[in-house]
Amino acid sequence: MKYPYKIIHNNTIIKRMSRELHNKLLTYPIFNKPQHYPESISRHSSYNRCYHELIVSNLESLIPNIDMGYREGLTELELLEWIRLAKEYSHKIHIRFVEECTNELTRLERTIQQKTKCAELDMNNITKLPDDIIRHIYNYLLPETKINFLLEKHSDWKEILTKKLSVKQFRNLLSILYERYYSHIEYTKLICIHENNIVTCARIRYNNKPQALIEIERLLTKFRNAKPNTQENHRYFQTKSLHMLKLLIYLGYHYKKQSKSRR
Numbered sequence: 020m021k022y023p024y025k026i027i028h029n030n031t032i033i034k035r036m037s038r039e040l041h042n043k044l045l046t047y048p049i050f051n052k053p054q055h056y057p058e059s060i061s062r063h064s065s066y067n068r069c070y071h072e073l074i075v076s077n078l079e080s081l082i083p084n085i086d087m088g089y090r091e092g093l094t095e096l097e098l099l100e101w102i103r104l105a106k107e108y109s110h111k112i113h114i115r116f117v118e119e120c121t122n123e124l125t126r127l128e129r130t131i132q133q134k135t136k137c138a139e140l141d142m143n144n145i146t147k148l149p150d151d152i153i154r155h156i157y158n159y160l161l162p163e164t165k166i167n168f169l170l171e172k173h174s175d176w177k178e179i180l181t182k183k184l185s186v187k188q189f190r191n192l193l194s195i196l197y198e199r200y201y202s203h204i205e206y207t208k209l210i211c212i213h214e215n216n217i218v219t220c221a222r223i224r225y226n227n228k229p230q231a232l233i234e235i236e237r238l239l240t241k242f243r244n245a246k247p248n249t250q251e252n253h254r255y256f257q258t259k260s261l262h263m264l265k266l267l268i269y270l271g272y273h274y275k276k277q278s279k280s281r282r
Contacts, residue, residue, distance in 0.1 A: 033118070037111040040104055044081055047101045048091040081105055126250070133161060162257035166243065169264055177236070179271035181228050189231035192270070196238060200259055211245040211252050239263055 083101045093101070148156075157165070173179075184192065242260040247253030 033111055033115045037108060037115065040108040040111060043104050044101075044108060047083070047104075048087045048093075049080065049084075078109065081108070134164075162254070162261045166257070166261050166264055169261075169268060173268050173272065176268050176271050177232055180267060181232060183271055183274065184228070186226070186228055186231070189228055189235075193231060193234060196235065196263065196266075200242070200263055201238070208252050208255060211248055211256060212241050235267070239267075 083098070083105050085098060088098045088101060160168070170176075239260060242256050242263065245252070245256035247256075
């Protein structure tokens with residue numbers, strides 16, 4: 020789901036205006052420098068839990084200091100402009116923050132509505148419809164719902180895949196999965212998954228099918244449970260998980276080994 024163009028456009032304008040105001044504020048005699056670790060934060064505190072201290076400390080640093088202004092020789096008109104710019108800057112930041120929260124609220128309401136409709140959908144009844152209608156309905160489902168539907172429909176995919184593929188084919192499959200779904204992930208997406216145990220899938224030579232199958236399932240689980248730090252990254256990993264599962268199901272249920280030519 021994409022945001023309306025008008026919302027994106029307004030947010031871009033507000034972001035640009037707030038940055039311009041910030042640059043103007045920096046021309047005034049601001050005594051305090053930006054703080055990354057405010058003094059009120061204990062050395063043993065978690066940096067990720069200190070947003071409040073960071074925000075308050077840095078925002079307060081931008082409050083105009085009239086004494087500093089007089090010391091630097093600013094006129095009363097310049098001091099008034101300094102105060103006006105500081106107030107307008109904080110107001111623009113506030114507007115953007117509230118609008119972004121409102122956008123997330125709208126997206127949440129639509130997601131809840133879509134999930135509710137997907138949960139109420141009885142796929143047993145859907146399967147009785149013509150194939151064209153089934154495909155049309157299926158296209159509107161969330162990737163997560165499609166994954167759950169496939170796992171329910173093909174609950175024995177691991178057993179089928181184990182019977183179908185040899186140990187060598189499992190090794191090749193792991194290499195393919197690694198190359199296609201993991202090796203080219205951008206860093207901004209890579210941080211959403213724990214990579215410690217994923218890269219091994221292409222480096223370890225598994226001696227039996229159960230070991231290889233565990234690694235395949237773990238890779239799929241890592242993608243399904245990726246941290247949804249952004250809407251785009253969440254959709255990316257859920258879509259990749261769906262593609263990966265489709266590939267595994269195809270190999271287990273539909274793939275037929277081509278017979279060797281007698282020539």
